[in-house]
Amino acid sequence: MVQYSSARLDASFAALSDATRRGVLEQLGRADASITDLAVKFHMTLTGMKKHVGVLEQAGLVTTEKVGRVRTCKLGPLRLDDETAWMERYRQVWDARFDELDRIVEQLKRKEKVDGRRKRE
Amino acid sequence: MDAGKESEPTAMKNRTTVERTSEREIVVTRSFNAPARIVFQAWTTPELFKQWWVPKSMGMSLLSCEMDVRTGGKYVLVFAFDGAKPTAFHGRYIEVTPCSRIVWTNDESDNGSVTTVTFEEKGGQTLLVLHELYPSKEAFEAEHGMEDAMGETFEQLDALLVSLGASVGRS
Numbered sequence: 187m188v189q190y191s192s193a194r195l196d197a198s199f200a201a202l203s204d205a206t207r208r209g210v211l212e213q214l215g216r217a218d219a220s221i222t223d224l225a226v227k228f229h230m231t232l233t234g235m236k237k238h239v240g241v242l243e244q245a246g247l248v249t250t251e252k253v254g255r256v257r258t259c260k261l262g263p264l265r266l267d268d269e270t271a272w273m274e275r276y277r278q279v280w281d282a283r284f285d286e287l288d289r290i291v292e293q294l295k296r297k298e299k300v301d302g303r304r305k306r307e
Numbered sequence: 308m309d310a311g312k313e314s315e316p317t318a319m320k321n322r323t324t325v326e327r328t329s330e331r332e333i334v335v336t337r338s339f340n341a342p343a344r345i346v347f348q349a350w351t352t353p354e355l356f357k358q359w360w361v362p363k364s365m366g367m368s369l370l371s372c373e374m375d376v377r378t379g380g381k382y383v384l385v386f387a388f389d390g391a392k393p394t395a396f397h398g399r400y401i402e403v404t405p406c407s408r409i410v411w412t413n414d415e416s417d418n419g420s421v422t423t424v425t426f427e428e429k430g431g432q433t434l435l436v437l438h439e440l441y442p443s444k445e446a447f448e449a450e451h452g453m454e455d456a457m458g459e460t461f462e463q464l465d466a467l468l469v470s471l472g473a474s475v476g477r478s
Contacts, residue, residue: 276325280323280337282362282364283359283360283362283365285362287349288321288339288340290358291341291345292340292341294345294349295341295345
């Protein structure tokens, strides 16, 4: 899950490194739009805009849905990623705690072994 | 840490897993390479509990720890957070079954969970399963600060998106 999250972040920041793509996100923040709308708005070819939207979609920043012949774009489900990130942090807290518990458990086991040996002697 | 010549080679670190099993419940699991009675002992003996409940990475410390681990018994844990005044966490043990099960309440607020931890021994290993059950979805989210506590980086990303939006608003 950690790897998943950081890969997703890399993709997000890479997607945001381009001015046109940031513009597309701003645009979609105001209203959903079709790829054609976006191409017109940003004075680009349809193919060029499709590429940009593809990068944003890969990063999870945008989702698209095809209805009939029109592909509509909207802002992506960042909420889901919030939950992933939150769960991972929660897991790390317990993992750190259980690593410490492991250490105590090992000490107790060793002590029991030594005590057992002493009793037998 | 001198493991000595007699001890077995260090086993692979066991994995901690977390699953959100419902809107108001989360489950944590982890295996330990020891019998259940040992894990239970480490959990229920205050001097031992103090040594593991608050790992350094949590940025706080456990100042005191009173635990009367038996059905109907109470606990009070006092934590010191970096730079903040100490906070007490308290509750009751609803059910304690030696070496196998502990159920306790978290009574700091009405949103507190009922936490159940079970120790299941199999072939010398113990599977520990911890359930936190909250009174409602809202309580779950409030207690875990989920409204505002996303991963920090995602917060930064969000902030960036907001500022992008704001700059458009101005132009």
